Amino acid sequence: LVCKNTILEGDIRIGNGTVVHIDASIIAKNGPIIIGTNNIISDRVKIVNNHTTPLVIGDNNQIETDAVIEGRGIGHKNVVQVRGKVVGTSTLGNNCVVGVMCETDPSENVPDNTILFGNPQSRRTRSDNNAEYLEHKIVAYL
Numbered sequence: 480l481v482c483k484n485t486i487l488e489g490d491i492r493i494g495n496g497t498v499v500h501i502d503a504s505i506i507a508k509n510g511p512i513i514i515g516t517n518n519i520i521s522d523r524v525k526i527v528n529n530h531t532t533p534l535v536i537g538d539n540n541q542i543e544t545d546a547v548i549e550g551r552g553i554g555h556k557n558v559v560q561v562r563g564k565v566v567g568t569s570t571l572g573n574n575c576v577v578g579v580m581c582e583t584d585p586s587e588n589v590p591d592n593t594i595l596f597g598n599p600q601s602r603r604t605r606s607d608n609n610a611e612y613l614e615h616k617i618v619a620y621l
Contacts, residue, residue: 489528494518494538510534515555518542525549530568537573550583554591563595574605 481499489507494516503524510531515538526548528534537555550565554573563577567585578596583589592605
């Protein structure tokens with residue numbers, strides 16, 4: 480489901496069950512964007528591929544209001560919270576959280592189960608299994 484007033488430019492593939500909210504921008508400038516299944520992309524999210532290789536967003540991710548995805552991709556069952564950013568050539572593993580107004584380092588590969596949080600920004604490895612909760616939450620949303 481892609482809402483009205485969404486900006487879609489370039490080679491973009493969106494999987495079944497993914498919801499793209501009002502005023503989100505998905506712009507494939509130099510390479511394609513491939514978005515998996517059952518993702519929630521909230522209002523005013525900006526997803527831009529400035530790279531020639533595909534920017535791949537896995538399944539069951541929640542990308543919250545005003546978040547920015549400009550890195551090389553994200554795995555499955557992640558949450559990028561309000562104004563969170565995945566930038567540069569960075570990638571986000573599986574089952575990660577980018578907290579409110581936090582961002583990846585421009586060239587890092589964030590490992591699975593990492594939480595970026597706080598101001599000043601810190602990180603930790605999660606000890607719970609958010610994956611089942613997030614999957615249930617997305618199914619309930621749809």
